Amino acid sequence: MSAPLLETRNLTKAFGQKTGWLAKPKILCASSSIDLQLNARERLGIVGESGSGKSTLGRLILGLTPPTEGEIFFEGVNHKARSLQGWKQFRVRTSLVQQNPLSALNPQMTIGEQISEGLLVHHFASRAASYERAAAMLDQVGLSSAMMSRYPHQMSGGQRQRVVIARALILDPKLVVFDEAVSALDVSVQAQVVALLRDLWQQRDLAYVFITHDLRVVRHVVDRIAVMYLGRVVETGDIKSVYEWPRHPYTRALLASVPSMDPTIRNIQPPINGELDPGKIAGGCPFRPRCPFAIERCGTEAPLLRDVAGQRVACHRAEEFPRSVQMGKEVA
Amino acid sequence: MMAQSASPTRSKRSFTSIFRLPVGILLCATWIAVILIVAIFAHWLAPFDYTQQAPLTRFAPPLKLSNHLLGTDFLGRDLLSNLLAATQTTLMVALIGGTISAIVGTSLGFLSAHFGGWVDNLVMGIADAMASVPFMIIALGVLAVFGSSPLLFVLLMGVFNWWRYARLARGLVLGANADGYAEAARIVGVPSLRIYLRHILPNIAGPLVVQFTLNFPEIVLMESGLSFLGVGIKPPAISLGLMISYGTSYFAIAWWLVALPGLVLVLTTLSISLLGDYLRDRLDARLR
Amino acid sequence: MTGFILSKAVRAFAVLFSTALFVFVVLRFSGDPAERMLGEFATPEAQAAFRTLWGLDKSIPEQFLIYLQHAIQGDFGKSFADGRDVFDIITQSIPKTLTVSVSAFIIAILLGIPAGIVAAIRRDSAIDRLVMATAVLGHSIPMFLVGLIFIFIFAVWLRVLPSSGSSTWRHAILPIATFALYNAASISRFARATLIEVLEQPYIAAARGDGIPPSEIILRHALPNAAIPLVTMLGILATSLLGGTVLVETVFAWTGIGAQFVRAVGQGDLNVVQAMILVFTVFVVMINLTVEILYAFLNPKIRSQQ
Numbered sequence: 018m019s020a021p022l023l024e025t026r027n028l029t030k031a032f033g034q035k036t037g038w039l040a041k042p043k044i045l046c047a048s049s050s051i052d053l054q055l056n057a058r059e060r061l062g063i064v065g066e067s068g069s070g071k072s073t074l075g076r077l078i079l080g081l082t083p084p085t086e087g088e089i090f091f092e093g094v095n096h097k098a099r100s101l102q103g104w105k106q107f108r109v110r111t112s113l114v115q116q117n118p119l120s121a122l123n124p125q126m127t128i129g130e131q132i133s134e135g136l137l138v139h140h141f142a143s144r145a146a147s148y149e150r151a152a153a154m155l156d157q158v159g160l161s162s163a164m165m166s167r168y169p170h171q172m173s174g175g176q177r178q179r180v181v182i183a184r185a186l187i188l189d190p191k192l193v194v195f196d197e198a199v200s201a202l203d204v205s206v207q208a209q210v211v212a213l214l215r216d217l218w219q220q221r222d223l224a225y226v227f228i229t230h231d232l233r234v235v236r237h238v239v240d241r242i243a244v245m246y247l248g249r250v251v252e253t254g255d256i257k258s259v260y261e262w263p264r265h266p267y268t269r270a271l272l273a274s275v276p277s278m279d280p281t282i283r284n285i286q287p288p289i290n291g292e293l294d295p296g297k298i299a300g301g302c303p304f305r306p307r308c309p310f311a312i313e314r315c316g317t318e319a320p321l322l323r324d325v326a327g328q329r330v331a332c333h334r335a336e337e338f339p340r341s342v343q344m345g346k347e348v349a
Numbered sequence: 350m351m352a353q354s355a356s357p358t359r360s361k362r363s364f365t366s367i368f369r370l371p372v373g374i375l376l377c378a379t380w381i382a383v384i385l386i387v388a389i390f391a392h393w394l395a396p397f398d399y400t401q402q403a404p405l406t407r408f409a410p411p412l413k414l415s416n417h418l419l420g421t422d423f424l425g426r427d428l429l430s431n432l433l434a435a436t437q438t439t440l441m442v443a444l445i446g447g448t449i450s451a452i453v454g455t456s457l458g459f460l461s462a463h464f465g466g467w468v469d470n471l472v473m474g475i476a477d478a479m480a481s482v483p484f485m486i487i488a489l490g491v492l493a494v495f496g497s498s499p500l501l502f503v504l505l506m507g508v509f510n511w512w513r514y515a516r517l518a519r520g521l522v523l524g525a526n527a528d529g530y531a532e533a534a535r536i537v538g539v540p541s542l543r544i545y546l547r548h549i550l551p552n553i554a555g556p557l558v559v560q561f562t563l564n565f566p567e568i569v570l571m572e573s574g575l576s577f578l579g580v581g582i583k584p585p586a587i588s589l590g591l592m593i594s595y596g597t598s599y600f601a602i603a604w605w606l607v608a609l610p611g612l613v614l615v616l617t618t619l620s621i622s623l624l625g626d627y628l629r630d631r632l633d634a635r636l637r
Numbered sequence: 638m639t640g641f642i643l644s645k646a647v648r649a650f651a652v653l654f655s656t657a658l659f660v661f662v663v664l665r666f667s668g669d670p671a672e673r674m675l676g677e678f679a680t681p682e683a684q685a686a687f688r689t690l691w692g693l694d695k696s697i698p699e700q701f702l703i704y705l706q707h708a709i710q711g712d713f714g715k716s717f718a719d720g721r722d723v724f725d726i727i728t729q730s731i732p733k734t735l736t737v738s739v740s741a742f743i744i745a746i747l748l749g750i751p752a753g754i755v756a757a758i759r760r761d762s763a764i765d766r767l768v769m770a771t772a773v774l775g776h777s778i779p780m781f782l783v784g785l786i787f788i789f790i791f792a793v794w795l796r797v798l799p800s801s802g803s804s805t806w807r808h809a810i811l812p813i814a815t816f817a818l819y820n821a822a823s824i825s826r827f828a829r830a831t832l833i834e835v836l837e838q839p840y841i842a843a844a845r846g847d848g849i850p851p852s853e854i855i856l857r858h859a860l861p862n863a864a865i866p867l868v869t870m871l872g873i874l875a876t877s878l879l880g881g882t883v884l885v886e887t888v889f890a891w892t893g894i895g896a897q898f899v900r901a902v903g904q905g906d907l908n909v910v911q912a913m914i915l916v917f918t919v920f921v922v923m924i925n926l927t928v929e930i931l932y933a934f935l936n937p938k939i940r941s942q943q
Contacts (some may be wrong), residue, residue, distance in 0.1 A: 380732050481876060481925055483879050484880065485880035485881075485883050486914065489883065489899065490902075493905065493907065493910045500701075529839060543867065566776065566777060570777075570779050574779055578884070578902075578903075580899075580902055593781070597888075600789065600793065605784055607789075611785070615774075615777055616780065617779075618777040619773070619774070623773065629701070
């Protein structure tokens with residue numbers, strides 16, 4: 018197999034938080050030592066609560082914010098080694114779909130202008146030709162080309178999200194980051210956009226990272242999943258096997274909190290206790306304060322990602338948890 | 350919300366909405382229009398050369414002499430002609446100065462937001478420093494050291510209040526950057542300059558225009574203040590502040606020498622600031 | 638708390654020092670002081686003596702140190718216009734300025750804040766309309782024009798007060814009135830806006846719901862919360878007052894630092910200008926320091942930090 022499309026090595030982003038006049042800045046790790054690999058046409062889901070650093074990871078991958086430590090390779094080229102021209106190329110070959118389609122669209126520009134802008138600024142097509150291609154792209158995302166001259170506020174939320182997707186795909190990127198791309202939409206619209214996403218993926222040479230907190234949606238659109246907790250990946254693996262047999266207590270708790278149709282199997286896992294407090298953890302497992310299975314070792318030794326039956330899990334007790342059948346069947 | 354009103358039907362709507370404007374605002378707009386016409390055509394409108402002296406008809410009160418509608422001053426100069434020329438000067442200085450500070454301030458605000466870090470600290474530091482010292486003092490100090498010249502004076506008016514635009518533009522750009530559409534453009538590879546001019550500027554123009562209308566009367570007041578103190582506009586040029594300054598010496602015998610330029614000055618600043626307040630309340634909640 | 642005040646004081650001192658340095662350097666580069674102070678036709682010996690006295694033959698940093706040394710001892714040189722000691726001019730004019738501006742400021746607060754409170758509580762009443770109209774007008778009329786109008790009414794027309802000068806207390810009435818009225822307008826408008834904003838907060842609605850009487854709500858709940866923005870605003874106003882002294886004192890020929898400054902600027906009396914700018918900076922810095930300390934006392938978040 019050739020080199021992966023995207024690779025991150027030991028990726029860390031720390032934010033300083035100043036607390037007082039003379040106090041040392043508190044370091045908050047939005048993401049810490051993340052190693053990820055993504056092949057061409059692969060679909061990776063990143064899930065976690067808000068504050069888990071999943072959006073920061075997306076921004077790091079796209080080079081929108083520089084990492085504190087670590088490297089990112091796209092098509093074998095290190096971000097740090099990219100020239101201005103290299104960045105331009107990177108921008109063409111990657112894209113982003115943001116969370117809130119209303120703010121992601123410029124209120125003062127028509128849909129057509131916004132979709133075709135990428136083609137124009139890179140001189141891929143003349144104004145007329147780029148408009149034509151934008152119209153074709155609109156058609157592909159299921160919108161009529163009559164929408165070209167509309168403004169964002171004249172559309173519905175689902176239509177706007179389709180426009181944002183069309184804009185992201187107009188340059189035919191190899192990698193797209195979807196950052197909570199459907200979370201702001203109604204459930205019925207979500208389903209439509211998810212179906213659209215699958216269609217588009219099948220027609221194109223496209224890999225994507227799907228960032229979300231919604232475990233119901235992510236299941237239908239990715240091949241592989243990485244679960245993040247306080248800036249760290251705590252479990253990663255094939256989507257099917259993770260849903261069938263989650264090995265990390267956090268993943269288990271997340272999956273258990275998804276509402277189930279069957280009342281007898283609801284909330285078998287103990288719910289997660291306590292709030293996220295990134296400042297508190299020092300040494301040991303970051304999940305320990307909220308983990309019902311924590312043992313003494315968890316307080317002293319931070320678990321590293323290790324192979325457990327084909328998945329990678331960061332938990333000392335990963336082997337001890339039973340298969341939780343209810344998740345694999347019922348969450349749909 | 351403001352963005353929502355921006356639509357293809359915009360022009361049509363603002364046309365009909367003229368008829369829904371409050372009477373006061375209509376009056377203000379009318380006065381501003383009159384004053385602008387006067388400023389542009391002062392030379393053709395003036396019945397006399399404003400410097401032309403007539404020792405025999407000094408201190409003529411308004412409406413007394415048929416050829417000097419608004420009377421004459423202490424040198425027998427026609428007050429109406431002087432008023433027209435002075436209005437022109439005052440408005441020109443304020444317009445040029447206001448435009449300079451809008452451009453300089455907005456650009457610095459954009460730079461500040463774009464680069465962040467020490468550039469941001471430097472620009473905002475200077476802005477804070479300028480905001481904390483009364484500009485009147487700064488202006489007097491500068492004019493004392495470098496001497497008063499028309500160019501320096503206009504530039505000074507251009508420096509006055511630049512920091513308001515800088516602070517405002519910086520905040521708006523940071524907000525727009527967080528809004529997503531700018532980031533989306535960046536992701537597609539749109540160059541920064543194009544993002545700022547094509548994407549962000551049209552979206553934040555509203556508050557900046559409102560700032561301009563709020564700032565304009567302040568420049569007029571600053572100009573007339575400095576001219577009144579004798580360090581601003583200098584003869585043979587004339588401005589409203591300078592006219593009032595001249596009139597002060599003859600206040601007891603010729604009230605109109607102060608009252609008429611004063612009235613024009615107050616009506617102008619009042620109209621523009623009322624219009625600015627109105628625009629701000631209507632268009633923009635962010636400035637409040 | 639002490640640390641907070643100390644850090645602010647250090648910063649204030651740094652501002653003062655850099656202003657002194659900045660003004661000094663600008664003035665030194667804008668022309669030869671010896672020629673400017675003594676006039677073009679001074680003898681070379683006189684010029685040389687002047688240079689030695691002020692250390693003008695030394696390097697700029699050394700000159701600045703000498704200037705600072707003199708300044709700390711209260712020696713700012715002599716006025717180029719009338720040969721008086723600059724220090725004497727300053728010490729004689731500061732009390733005059735303080736008399737007018739401090740009393741005007743106090744009157745403005747005593748007038749403006751109650752007016753603003755009443756306007757906020759009784760919105761759209763006659764008082765509210767009056768407050769708003771005066772405030773808008775105050776933003777549009779130049780202060781010197783207000784002064785002239787007062788002179789016209791009370792000195793020219795009614796002949797009850799002297800129009801200009803600074804010899805008796807009666808001369809102070811018109812400048813104080815002008816200044817106070819002008820600033821009361823902005824204070825009342827700001828107090829009104831701030832109080833209205835506070836009154837719309839949920840905790841006020843909650844207090845109303847608890848049946849707390851309106852007067853109590855205003856005094857115990859609304860005003861303490863409106864105090865912080867008000868103090869900040871009053872600080873800004875106090876510095877702008879400083880700029881206003883220039884106009885008001887000139888209109889009424891009141892010989893405070895404002896009028897002296899204008900005279901010095903007009904006559905190119907750079908020794909006085911330089912010293913006056915420093916005096917103004919000291920005032921600005923002191924006002925800002927006071928505001929920051931007051932702010933710290935009023936804000937429970939900062940107050941509780943030990």
